[in-house]
Amino acid sequence: MEFSEKQLEILHVAENLFSKNGFDGTSVRDIAQEAQVNVAMINYYFGSKDKLLDDLFTYRVEKFKMDESILNLTSPVMEILDEMISSYIKYMNSSLAIYQIIAIEAGVKRRLMLSDSYKNLKEHNLQVISSIIHRGIETGEFLSGNDPILIHATMMGTFMNFQMNKTFLKSQLNITTDEAYSKYMESTLVIHLQRTIKALLTYAY
Amino acid sequence: MEFSEKQLEILHVAENLFSKNGFDGTSVRDIAQEAQVNVAMINYYFGSKDKLLDDLFTYRVEKFKMDESILNLTSPVMEILDEMISSYIKYMNSSLAIYQIIAIEAGVKRRLMLSDSYKNLKEHNLQVISSIIHRGIETGEFLSGNDPILIHATMMGTFMNFQMNKTFLKSQLNITTDEAYSKYMESTLVIHLQRTIKALLTYAY
Amino acid sequence: MEFSEKQLEILHVAENLFSKNGFDGTSVRDIAQEAQVNVAMINYYFGSKDKLLDDLFTYRVEKFKMDESILNLTSPVMEILDEMISSYIKYMNSSLAIYQIIAIEAGVKRRLMLSDSYKNLKEHNLQVISSIIHRGIETGEFLSGNDPILIHATMMGTFMNFQMNKTFLKSQLNITTDEAYSKYMESTLVIHLQRTIKALLTYAY
Amino acid sequence: MEFSEKQLEILHVAENLFSKNGFDGTSVRDIAQEAQVNVAMINYYFGSKDKLLDDLFTYRVEKFKMDESILNLTSPVMEILDEMISSYIKYMNSSLAIYQIIAIEAGVKRRLMLSDSYKNLKEHNLQVISSIIHRGIETGEFLSGNDPILIHATMMGTFMNFQMNKTFLKSQLNITTDEAYSKYMESTLVIHLQRTIKALLTYAY
């Protein structure tokens, strides 16, 4: 799907507003005003508000696919795992708005979850994780018996928890700016997840 | 705060609808209809839709406090940790609706996050986790250097991730009923979290 | 009609609120709250909000009758006229709230104007003025040909104009307090009206 | 400010209803129905009911400015005074509806009185009256010591009194039609005010 410049601007504005106020909490008027276009244009371009969300999702979803090229690396599997976690968290953090929307609107109601591309995305990412784990098992570095689904849920969930409790956690961590919080996630949080997942995969309690 | 039977019914209905459709996606008409009361009654009882959410939150929030009496147990700290994780997940799972609401509405906009009781709840739970970790460090069973904030985020986030991706994960796990999914979380997921957190606290990779 | 103490308090509160916010701008809840009674009590005591206004009117209307005993004075008619104007303005000024209500609600809609007691009041006052004028004509001090209706309208209208433009006139007259404004009306305004009406009645331009 | 034809119709309908039933006594539904437009259109055009009143006021207020060109006339000041009174009353009488609204809503509550244009209007009119009086004093035809504020209040108040007691006065004056009442005000009332004010300005009792 190709989007014109105007359409792209609308998508970006919508993405921002949806992430701040939720889908239901954002009106097409809000979007039109901030994108400096006519209200009618949203429907003209996207058909409806619902379809706008679909298009936004389709537009962004590709970027949430884990980069499977890391599977081709000859690096030690431990490094590949670290890299996967690090780059995934960094990417999610940089495209936070849409991810927030997905997390919320996928939980709520029918929206998005029905979408095939959403399912494909999830399956792809699980597959990448799964491949890494299997490789580690083959090299004898990872223990078997760990479900990629649980690993993925831990990685994703921990990150999202940091997003959704931003206000509270900033005060707990004595972080004052959004930039510092973002940096914290890309360093301390990444390290925590790397340690956590590696411990899980290597340590038989 | 004391609630009459009618008020409680309204709260329960609202809780259910908010968790399914979000706050903005639920109208007072919807609530009134499902609770079989007059629309005006919602405002009569709670003042406004916003205040209804506040009251619902206040009504439920107490139950999300971790039971600190486990700190008084003389059991090995490892068992206390297991028990904490198990009972917390089980409780969240049984009071899922409100938790879903909190997770979403706390992320979106100003709502709830501002609430003192929300902050108190979070701080209390962090304190309980912190106490357990410190005890483990004292007995030499846990490594030092692990931030309770990260532990808590991992536990909570993983659980929430299971909630918010229910539809997708059910299909991935070949689970057909909500009951089976719930049972999965209270067994497999709990064990996963227990293993994960214990690995983290005991194993220096 | 006899009113209990509670009823009287309600009437006084209603009078005050009606004069400040108008009849439609005042809710029975407002009245109940300020009078510290149950909402249902307004209807219980007065039947309806409309009837409350009726009762308030009936309760107060008697006091707006000009004191006809001044007609029995043997003073010069000029002094009687002065006294009538002075005491009428002073009385209206002291019972301002209800008069404001009457002025507004009588102009708006059907309310009050239909009331017999309102008509009787007006006729009574016109009669008193008329008697004074006639006496002046008989003594040769007043010119004939002046309609009491116009005299009354001038007196009443000028006073009400001062009421309804209070905010503006206070600033124009450099008056800062309500008390000073009230005093202005009972002195300067009274003198103006006395001069105006006497000029009219005695001077054929 | 420019208004479309539809907007003007709404304004006219609103003006009429507000004058009959008061602002609070008129619903946007009433206005929409009588103007034969959609209810939503009132908000679409004017933003809110309050802003509609503002716009109505702005739209009409200009017309209530006394024509200051009469100050340029070389006619005797007595004629200028007569002309001022006559044309002012005639104009108010022809634009009665809005004036009724102003009189009521300016007295009640905060509305309008706060408006700058209202204050400007009042100041302008006082200025015109003041100029005429000063000219009369200069020519030796008027006595000094008369406050234009009191003159204005008398003129305006007497007229408004006739408006607000229309029902009662019609019966007192044996006038059956609104047209006849209107004619009475433009003749007898005007003459009364001219005589009154001239007597006041020329006669030292």
Place this chain on the structure above:
DNA sequence: AATGAATGAGACTTCATTCAT
């Protein structure tokens, strides 16, 4: 006699969408 609980009606406003151009 008095009142807390409850309610239908209607208030103003905003919504996403469509129409006519």
Place this chain on the structure above:
DNA sequence: TATGAATGAAGTCTCATTCAT
């Protein structure tokens, strides 16, 4: 292609009143 105008539906909330006790 693009948009200003318009609208029906629905939103939340307040109203005066009544009911059951």
